[in-house]
Amino acid sequence: MKSLFLFSIFILFAFIMFTYVDIQDPQHGEQQVMAEDIVSSDEELHPYVKEQKEALIERADDIGITVVITDGYRSSEEQDELYAQGRTTSGEVVTNAEGGESYHNYGLAVDFAIENEDGELIWDIEYDGTGSGEPDWLEVADIAEELGFDWGGHWNDYPHLQMDFGLSVEELQEAKRH
Template structure:
């Protein structure tokens, strides 16, 4: 996919005792389907407000069609991420992530993990269960709702599939997040 940029260039001439200096200031605004301002910030301890709002909408919309969604993970500290990353590597268990500390959207309050509650009150990760008896897997119905709300689904990833994972990256890469970029809560109007 091509990136489109709006570019504004300013020339600033400064006269000093030694001559004239030319400074060129370039402002680049990335338009990669990202309609969110970006601000600098600390690593958050809570979900991003937009992700929080969309998470609640997901739960409500699934409930309307008879599916109980359980959020199993939200914000994860970098230290917690490092521990999970070591699972199946230096500690016992199966590998559950390829994202080391600081390399998960969970670390920036931009991701959630989910499961479903079955009729007996047990949390399940059964992707084929049709608890609302409408002929469709409940899991995939939740995925469809989440995508409609703007989430990306880990089940669509090419390499390491993460089926319980939803995230909103707001057009920001992990590298940008690690360097302090943060999305603001509300989109810019597209006028």
């Protein structure tokens, strides 16, 4: 009788472990996403990216930094217009990506700026409004990376954050064609 009891406990334990392991994300929190799902989604930020963007704003706010998202989803046409800027239209060159070549076009990227103490939007990556000794911009980038974003600062696109789910732009373009 006692062994039957122990056996039942074992089965229960095994069941709980199995369930627990099963609900764990296979990729350390980053969702597994198919290119097809992304290109067929609505013309807005991917829901998971949106969620992490909101978490970023909240966590930055917790340490006294106001993050403002200046851009998110861009249609292919909007991207082409942006690409033309500084090339065939007036203004400075702001992107090297044409329509369909940017993660923004798939709802997987956002651009941010921060607000200084006067409530002005700034792009000064050395500004240390919190007086922490580390520029606010880099503190935001650190939080973003903890949340799973890749920070564009690694390739000189300081306001840019993207989440590619392991998919290249080529794979996304390919999925869109089908």
